Amino acid sequence: MKKILITCTDVIMFQFLLPHALYLISKGYLVDVACSSPEEYKKEMYMDYIRQSLPKECNIYNISAKRSLFSLQNIKAYKQIKNIINSSTYDIIWANEPVMGVITRLAAFGVRRKGKTKVLYLVQGYHFFKGAPLKSWIHYPVEKFMSQFCDCMCMVNWEDYFFTRKNMPKTHVEHIDGIGFDANKFKNADINKDAKRAELGISTDDILIVSVGELQTRKNHELVIRALAKLNNPKLKYIICGRGELLFHLTKLCNELKISDRVQFLGHRHDINEILKASDIFAYPSQKEGLGIAALEAMAAGLPMITSNIQVIKDFVVNGKNGYCFSPKDVDGYAEALKTLVENKDLRVSIGKHNTTAVEKYNLKNSLNEVESIINCI
Numbered sequence: 606m607k608k609i610l611i612t613c614t615d616v617i618m619f620q621f622l623l624p625h626a627l628y629l630i631s632k633g634y635l636v637d638v639a640c641s642s643p644e645e646y647k648k649e650m651y652m653d654y655i656r657q658s659l660p661k662e663c664n665i666y667n668i669s670a671k672r673s674l675f676s677l678q679n680i681k682a683y684k685q686i687k688n689i690i691n692s693s694t695y696d697i698i699w700a701n702e703p704v705m706g707v708i709t710r711l712a713a714f715g716v717r718r719k720g721k722t723k724v725l726y727l728v729q730g731y732h733f734f735k736g737a738p739l740k741s742w743i744h745y746p747v748e749k750f751m752s753q754f755c756d757c758m759c760m761v762n763w764e765d766y767f768f769t770r771k772n773m774p775k776t777h778v779e780h781i782d783g784i785g786f787d788a789n790k791f792k793n794a795d796i797n798k799d800a801k802r803a804e805l806g807i808s809t810d811d812i813l814i815v816s817v818g819e820l821q822t823r824k825n826h827e828l829v830i831r832a833l834a835k836l837n838n839p840k841l842k843y844i845i846c847g848r849g850e851l852l853f854h855l856t857k858l859c860n861e862l863k864i865s866d867r868v869q870f871l872g873h874r875h876d877i878n879e880i881l882k883a884s885d886i887f888a889y890p891s892q893k894e895g896l897g898i899a900a901l902e903a904m905a906a907g908l909p910m911i912t913s914n915i916q917v918i919k920d921f922v923v924n925g926k927n928g929y930c931f932s933p934k935d936v937d938g939y940a941e942a943l944k945t946l947v948e949n950k951d952l953r954v955s956i957g958k959h960n961t962t963a964v965e966k967y968n969l970k971n972s973l974n975e976v977e978s979i980i981n982c983i
Contacts, residue, residue, distance in 0.1 A: 608635040608694065609980070612668070612686060612709040613701035615640040615651040617729070621784045621896070622701065623658055628973045629980075636663055639689055641670035641682065641705060664693075674704050674747065687712035690722075697980055699725045700755070703732065703744060710754035717754070723983045724755040727976075729784065730895015731765050734916050736932075737893065752776045757983045759976075761896060762917035779979050783917070785972025786898050791905035792961055794878040801883040806869065811842045812947050815884040815908075817877055817899040818891065820849030820870070825890040825913070825933050827851075827858060832939035834862040841947060843888075844869045846877060881906035885953060886946050892933045894918055901967050904960035909953050911942045921967065927960055 609629060613622055618640050626636050638659065642652060656665050666689055670682035690698065690713055698717075700709035706726050716722040732744040752758060752773045759779045760766040766780045799809050807813050814833070818824035826845055833843050845855075845868070852870060859865040874880060877899075881887070887903035889912040894900075897917045900910060904921070910928030912918050924930045929945075931938035946953050 607696040609697045611699045612639045619651040639666040641668040726755045781975040783967045785969035788905040788968045791878045794882045813884045814843045814886045817846045819847045820851040823893045828890040829888045835940040846874045904964040907957035909956035
């Protein structure tokens with residue numbers, strides 16, 4: 606019976622990895638979890654939910670790591686994880702995310718050198734990639750150096766996979782089709798569309814664009830707002846589900862562009878599957894995207910896509926089939942794609958139907974099997 610330690614932030618465990626932990630437990634593995642809690646998510650009390658969801662036999666540790674790679678607090682986090690590792694005998698240590706990945710691999714150096722433990726690092730999208738800002742590439746030498754401290758690096762998109770194969774040739778690299786999500790939750794959401802739209806303040810004859818993502822620079826919601834302003838169509842509405850530090854800036858921009866009556870900021874929502882079912886078009890203008898779960902959820906809900914042509918998004922959105930892809934700086938491209946979809950309901954419907962089928966390979970069941978297979982092989 607293999608014993609596994611999974612390290613990550615609590616928000617990643619809550620959003621993506623908890624089904625994997627539960628699946629591994631159901632297959633007979635012993636699983637412990639060590640999570641850090643980013644300040645911006647502490648009030649969500651994700652650690653409480655994680656404790657309630659996992660069996661009592663699981664040890665659940667709270668780690669004092671910070672998201673900044675250069676925070677001195679991470680020295681304490683390193684010592685905490687090292688103590689956890691040394692106080693037990695783990696067959697597999699599964700690290701996630703850049704900072705927790707570095708801390709965990711360093712902490713596991715001793716036991717791995719003794720040949721007692723294998724280390725898996727799941728890369729949920731590099732910060733550096735083709736077209737990324739120059740400052741993002743500061744992470745590359747760190748990742749390249751740290752690649753020697755694990756037995757396998759697993760990628761969730763093909764761009765990162767081939768980059769790692771080329772630039773870290775001594776590293777054992779695997780690829781999986783995303784971290785998985787419950788497609789049926791979005792495909793089969795049963796709602797009264799008119800009632801849901803009324804709840805959101807959207808008329809039945811409006812064309813509703815939706816984006817899901819934090820109000821941060823990398824999510825790039827400003828691009829869609831500017832594209833919307835180029836189309837003089839009062840029936841074209843835009844809602845954004847997410848919160849963040851750019852709320853004031855984006856609200857001010859809407860006022861300046863005189864489209865504040867067509868844009869809503871809904872904050873954090875727990876009914877995303879219902880909102881997607883009530884919408885007509887999904888916009889995903891991210892400047893950086895490691896997993897792309899929000900876009901996959903929209904595909905499962907049967908929406909046509911307008912997305913950026915970056916990283917993992919390129920793996921599942923094919924221009925002209927799933928929707929339209931553009932540079933995350935191409936306001937005119939987004940505006941033209943919106944115009945095309947707004948004017949052609951049949952096109953929206955046909956692309957949406959295609960997406961409900963195309964998204965199946967990213968379903969949670971496939972990801973659970975892929976990850977378990979890698980764990981068994983390293």
